[in-house]
Amino acid sequence: MIAKRLRAGTERLLDPLGRHWRGVSEETLRLEPTPLGSQPSEYVRAAWEGRGHGRIRQVSVQAAHNGESLFFRLTWRDDTRNERIADTDQFPDACAVLFPLKGEAVLTSMGDPRQPVNAWYWRADWERPANVTATGLGTTVRHLDGSLRAGAHHDGSGWAVVIARPFAAAGAGELTADLSPGEAVMVGFAVWEGSAQERAGLKAVTLEWQPLSIEA
Numbered sequence: 154m155i156a157k158r159l160r161a162g163t164e165r166l167l168d169p170l171g172r173h174w175r176g177v178s179e180e181t182l183r184l185e186p187t188p189l190g191s192q193p194s195e196y197v198r199a200a201w202e203g204r205g206h207g208r209i210r211q212v213s214v215q216a217a218h219n220g221e222s223l224f225f226r227l228t229w230r231d232d233t234r235n236e237r238i239a240d241t242d243q244f245p246d247a248c249a250v251l252f253p254l255k256g257e258a259v260l261t262s263m264g265d266p267r268q269p270v271n272a273w274y275w276r277a278d279w280e281r282p283a284n285v286t287a288t289g290l291g292t293t294v295r296h297l298d299g300s301l302r303a304g305a306h307h308d309g310s311g312w313a314v315v316i317a318r319p320f321a322a323a324g325a326g327e328l329t330a331d332l333s334p335g336e337a338v339m340v341g342f343a344v345w346e347g348s349a350q351e352r353a354g355l356k357a358v359t360l361e362w363q364p365l366s367i368e369a
Contacts, residue, residue: 154180154214154216154340154363154364154365154366155178155216155365155366155367155368156216156217156218156223156224156365156366156367156368157176157177157178157216157217157218157368158217158218158219158220158334158368158369159173159176159177159217159218159219160219161173161219162219163219163221163222163302163317166217166219166222166224166315166317167224167302167303167304167315167317168304168315169226169228169304169305169306169313169314169315170306170313173217174215174217174226177215177216177217177226178215179213179214179215180213180214180215180363181211181212181213181214182211182212182213182214182342182359182363183210183211183359184207184209184210184211184212184342184343184344184357184358184359185207185210185357185358185359185360186205186206186207186356186357187206187207187261187354187355187356187357187358188261189201189202189206191261191262191290191354192290192354192355193290193291193354194291197353197354197355201355206349206351206355206356206357207351207355207356207357207358208346208349208351208357209229209230209231209344209345209346209357210357211229212227212228212229212248212342212344213227213228213229214226214227214342216365216367218320218334218367218368220334221319221320221321222317222318222319222320223317223318223320223332223367224315224316224317225250225273225315225316225317225340226313226314226315227248227250227312227313227314227315227316227342227344228311228312228313228314229248229311229312229344230310230311231246231307231310231311231312231346231348232309232310232311233246233346233347233348234246234277234307234309235277235346235347235348236277236278236307236347237277237278238278242350243347243350244345244347244350244351244352245276245277245278245345245347246276246277246312246344246345246346246347246348247274247275247276247277247344247345247347247352247356248274248275248312248314248316248342248343248344248345249272249273249274249275249285249342249343249344250272250273250316250340250341250342251270251271251272251273251340251341251342251343252270252271252272252330252332252338252339252340252341253268253270253271253330253339253362254268254269254270254271254286254330255267255268255269256268257339257362258270260341260358260359260360260361260362261358261360262289262290263287263288263289263290263292263293264287264288264289265288265289266288266289269286269287269288270286270287271284271285271286271328271329271330272284272285272286272287272293272343273285273301273316273318274295275303275305275314275316277305277312277347281299281301281302281303282301282302282303282316283295283296283298283301284296284297284298284300284301284328284329286328286329290354291354293353296328296329298322298328298329300318300319300322301316301317301318301322302316302317302318303315303316303317318332320332320333320334332367333367334367334368334369335367335368335369336366336367337364337365337366337367338364338365338367339362339363339364339365340362340363340364340365341358341359341361341362341363342358342359342363343356343357343358343359344356344357344358345357
């Protein structure tokens with residue numbers, strides 16, 4: 154996967170329907186349900202036995218940057234638009250872009266104490282994405298980070314979501330992935346289907362890291 158360098162402002166690239174995305178190559182990735190046996194909660198394992206989760210089975214990804222910020226555009230089919238929580242059994246649609254912070258962290262276990270992972274986590278009911286770190290299953294922590302931004306559109310059949318962060322974001326190397334033009338990094342993706350009550354560790358993910366080259 155290549156993050157193409159574009160001559161476009163941040164606001165234009167945050168538009169998931171913007172014309173600049175038409176010239177960026179797209180890669181469709183297979184998603185798999187997170188293993189139910191690996192869920193840290195015994196209650197969740199028992200309650201979801203036989204129900205099935207990870208309903209979204211593929212996501213298409215484009216990546217680009219403008220020299221200042223890195224952008225990911227994720228699209229997936231979903232004919233239900235879940236963007237608010239009106240009751241305890243309702244959950245929003247969501248997606249995330251994940252990075253290993255140290256070495257080759259295990260993606261499916263959300264890293265470990267020595268090799269954490271970082272996620273840019275978008276939810277349909279939030280104004281901004283959250284910067285998340287994890288050191289294993291059930292250890293996710295959300296950090297205050299105003300640098301993450303997103304744009305989203307649902308057309309009745311699916312979502313198009315752009316998630317972005319400046320290269321020079323505060324906390325890079327500690328709480329968030331250290332990124333810059335000309336580098337190669339690893340990246341993963343996850344999608345939650347709100348209408349299926351997916352949340353937390355119940356999601357669909359890429360089981361392996363994907364190589365990403367950021368054009369200089």
